[in-house]
Amino acid sequence: MAANSAFSVIFDGSTRLGEALAIIVRFIDSKWNIQQRLVKLGILAKSMNAEKLAQRLINCPAVEYEIQPNQLLAAIRDGVAVN
Numbered sequence: 799m800a801a802n803s804a805f806s807v808i809f810d811g812s813t814r815l816g817e818a819l820a821i822i823v824r825f826i827d828s829k830w831n832i833q834q835r836l837v838k839l840g841i842l843a844k845s846m847n848a849e850k851l852a853q854r855l856i857n858c859p860a861v862e863y864e865i866q867p868n869q870l871l872a873a874i875r876d877g878v879a880v881n
Contacts (some may be wrong), residue, residue, distance in 0.1 A: 803827075805865055806872040808834075808853050820864050823859050837862045 823840040830833040838858045846854070855873055859865040 804869050804871045805859065806874060807859060807870060808874045809851075809855060810875070819854075821855060821858050823863065823865065837865070 803825045805823045805825045808824060810818075810820045810822075812875055815865075819841070820836065822834050822836050824832065824834040825834050856867050856870065858872075860867070
């Protein structure tokens with residue numbers, strides 16, 4: 799991933815104990831192709847409130863891909879109930 803790129807973070811899941819949480823980053827590469835990477839997929843060991851969820855959405859991409867908070871343009875939730 800390009801160091802100077804801007805990213806969006808997509809997450810799916812809920813904030814309840816035992817639910818899955820998937821975090822995906824999406825960006826446009828130097829050839830203008832949309833790229834996305836699964837950053838984290840896990841089961842929550844405890845329930846999270848909105849503040850803890852926001853911290854996880856910022857910290858996880860920062861640790862895995864060195865994405866700084868000022869590079870994040872959007873956070874998107876996929877809340878489809880058919881899974």
